Amino acid sequence: xxxxxxxxxxxxxxxxxxxxxxxxxxxxxxxxxFNPALNAFITTDRAKTLAQARAAxxxxxxxxxxxxxxxxxxxxxxxxxIFCTRGWRTTCGSKILADFVSPYDANVVEKLAAAGMVTLxxxxxxxFAMGSSNESSYFGPVKNPWDVSCVPGGSSGGSAAAIAARLxxxxxxxxxxxxxRQPAALCGLTGLKPTYGVVSRYGMIAFASSLDQAGPxxxxxxxxxxxxxxxxxxxxxxxxxxxxxxxDYSRDxxxxxxxxxxxxxxxxxxxxxxxxxxxAVEAALTEYRKLGxxxxxxxxxxxxxxxxxxYVIAPAEASSNLSRFDGVRxxxxxxxxxxxxxxxxxxxxQGFGAEVKRRILIGTYVLSHGYYDAYYLQAQKIRRLIAADxxxxxxxxxxxxGPTSPSVAFAFGAKSADPVQxxxxxxxxxxxxxxGLPGMSLPCGxxxxxxxxxxxxxLQIIGNWFGEAKMLNVAHQYQKVTDWxxxxxxxxx
Amino acid sequence: MSLSLEDVTRIALLSRIELSAGERENxxxxxxxILGFIEQLQAVDTSxxxxxxxxxxxxxxxxxxxxxxxxxxxxxxxxxxxxxxxLYLVPQVIE
Numbered sequence: 063x064x065x066x067x068x069x070x071x072x073x074x075x076x077x078x079x080x081x082x083x084x085x086x087x088x089x090x091x092x093x094x095x096f097n098p099a100l101n102a103f104i105t106t107d108r109a110k111t112l113a114q115a116r117a118a119x120x121x122x123x124x125x126x127x128x129x130x131x132x133x134x135x136x137x138x139x140x141x142x143x144i145f146c147t148r149g150w151r152t153t154c155g156s157k158i159l160a161d162f163v164s165p166y167d168a169n170v171v172e173k174l175a176a177a178g179m180v181t182l183x184x185x186x187x188x189x190f191a192m193g194s195s196n197e198s199s200y201f202g203p204v205k206n207p208w209d210v211s212c213v214p215g216g217s218s219g220g221s222a223a224a225i226a227a228r229l230x231x232x233x234x235x236x237x238x239x240x241x242x243r244q245p246a247a248l249c250g251l252t253g254l255k256p257t258y259g260v261v262s263r264y265g266m267i268a269f270a271s272s273l274d275q276a277g278p279x280x281x282x283x284x285x286x287x288x289x290x291x292x293x294x295x296x297x298x299x300x301x302x303x304x305x306x307x308x309x310d311y312s313r314d315x316x317x318x319x320x321x322x323x324x325x326x327x328x329x330x331x332x333x334x335x336x337x338x339x340x341x342a343v344e345a346a347l348t349e350y351r352k353l354g355x356x357x358x359x360x361x362x363x364x365x366x367x368x369x370x371x372x373y374v375i376a377p378a379e380a381s382s383n384l385s386r387f388d389g390v391r392x393x394x395x396x397x398x399x400x401x402x403x404x405x406x407x408x409x410x411x412q413g414f415g416a417e418v419k420r421r422i423l424i425g426t427y428v429l430s431h432g433y434y435d436a437y438y439l440q441a442q443k444i445r446r447l448i449a450a451d452x453x454x455x456x457x458x459x460x461x462x463x464g465p466t467s468p469s470v471a472f473a474f475g476a477k478s479a480d481p482v483q484x485x486x487x488x489x490x491x492x493x494x495x496x497x498g499l500p501g502m503s504l505p506c507g508x509x510x511x512x513x514x515x516x517x518x519x520x521l522q523i524i525g526n527w528f529g530e531a532k533m534l535n536v537a538h539q540y541q542k543v544t545d546w547x548x549x550x551x552x553x554x555x
Numbered sequence: 556m557s558l559s560l561e562d563v564t565r566i567a568l569l570s571r572i573e574l575s576a577g578e579r580e581n582x583x584x585x586x587x588x589i590l591g592f593i594e595q596l597q598a599v600d601t602s603x604x605x606x607x608x609x610x611x612x613x614x615x616x617x618x619x620x621x622x623x624x625x626x627x628x629x630x631x632x633x634x635x636x637x638x639x640x641x642l643y644l645v646p647q648v649i650e
Contacts, residue, residue, distance in 0.1 A: 162634065163634070165627065165630040165631055165633075165634070257611075258610035258611055259610070259611050259613070272608065272609045272610055273610065298616075298618065301615060301616060302609070302611070302613070304611065304613065305616075367595070367596065367599065369592075370592055370593040370595055370596050371593075371596060373589065373592065373593055374593055374596065381570065385571075388571075389636060390635070390636070390643050390645055391631070391634070391635050391643060392631075392634040392635060393636075395636035395637070399646065400646075401646050402645050402646045402648050403571070404573070405645065405646055406571040407567075407568075407571045407572055407573040408573050410570075410571055410572050410573070411572050411573035411574070414572070419570075419572055419582075420582075420585060420586065420589070422570050422572060423563075423566050423567065423570055423572065423582070423586060424586060424589055424590070426566055426569045426570040427558075427562075427566050427586070427590075430566070430569060436597065437593065437596070439606050440596050440597065440599070440601060441593075441596055442606035442607050442608055443601035443604040443605070443606050443607070444596055444599055444601060445606075445607040446604055446605060446606065446607035447599075447601070447604060449607060480588070481585060481588065481589055482588055482589060482592045485592070495610075496607075496610075497610070498609075498610030498611050527611075
């Protein structure tokens, strides 16, 4: 049961082999047993979860009033704690929102609830999604279920650890610079960041609005397809939501890969990638060639500039977005202050953690008088060069592949002393966010250079704009002939 | 360029983040480390390149000017640190 695909869980519910209440109980019991060691969940609420499960059982029994029952009805999932959930605490991993109970649901939460999915709880994350190791959460770090001395990646580290430990069959995540794909890689999962604008940002606490995008995280591409079908779609309440004809992202899943052209960016296969990661990625490419694909070298000459450009643009947007946390309407307010200015600055100093403060300060600086052109505008121009590289590369290929992360999961503390070293762990993922492209990570083997346990390696697939169905097809065909995505940590059984 | 302690104090003021005297030096070092890293962008020739301000080129959508939300003042003010008679309370600003 805990290793079943969403399709299998759906079939079990449809055949009445077990109820949604029984299914939710299995996972709630696992959360109770394993979460103390992993810290993947910030909030659980058994009564609320079981009430949702009972409602799902009822829908399956009486039907949904003429409309078809979603295949997801009754299946449990958990939300990254960046999504507002009415009646549940939504903390964004921050002290400043530690007691915030949202008065409304995010669009993604509404849509998955409308499909009948049952919420198991809210998942830990780097504070305001700023981090690549989950060490910046106010609620403490999340442990990697494959080796609890290692980070799970970030910022959706709670989502990744919970799925890897089979505490939930699926989870939501968000990806501003790699926050779905990098933890998916480090925990051995499949995760997809859609094209910017495909999934609504309404009710998703903003970090960098021109880069933030929500997406599914699960065991397989097939699971992600079912989730994306339920999550995607136009929403008038998000001003950048795209008005497009709804798609069935499963339509191409079973297409053979003969003739597929895979672009391999020269810049992604140079120095900087660990040898065990390289070996696993090369082995995956060999598998793809067996499936009939051909590989071609492509160039992304400006991709080396993506991390520095991102660390101008993302903090700039964050400094503006996070100005709303002022201790007036919601969130933490300092206990003592002499005047309004001190109330703002002290509440924010107490409420935000070190990394969030650093990014607000950097963002404020690059937007300030005299530096705007030199930093912010220059970074936006480089962003266009990076996007143009992809336009050129996609003339010669259908998808781009490479590593998701330069290394397997690293030990706690290994990169936390030097912010720039931490930023560089997203070197292969950030350029897709800058360009607005879809990207995914899927497990392709194990590496273990210095660590006691074998650790998962992620293969990254970057698709063309709106190429989600193609990417899911490419990932699914690989998962039909490999079993990396079915592996789970033995200690979590 | 490298930030001085005065620069850090000014940026912290603009950011409305209180920094203690003890935090300033450490913050200065970390910010200078990050600025040193992003400095490499200055060497790139971007003449003639239009800035890309967003991930997709779409025009801001307009909507009809009609009321779409219901009044939930009580729900929203229940979250506030301090309210009175439907108003948010802050320290006195005008004497």
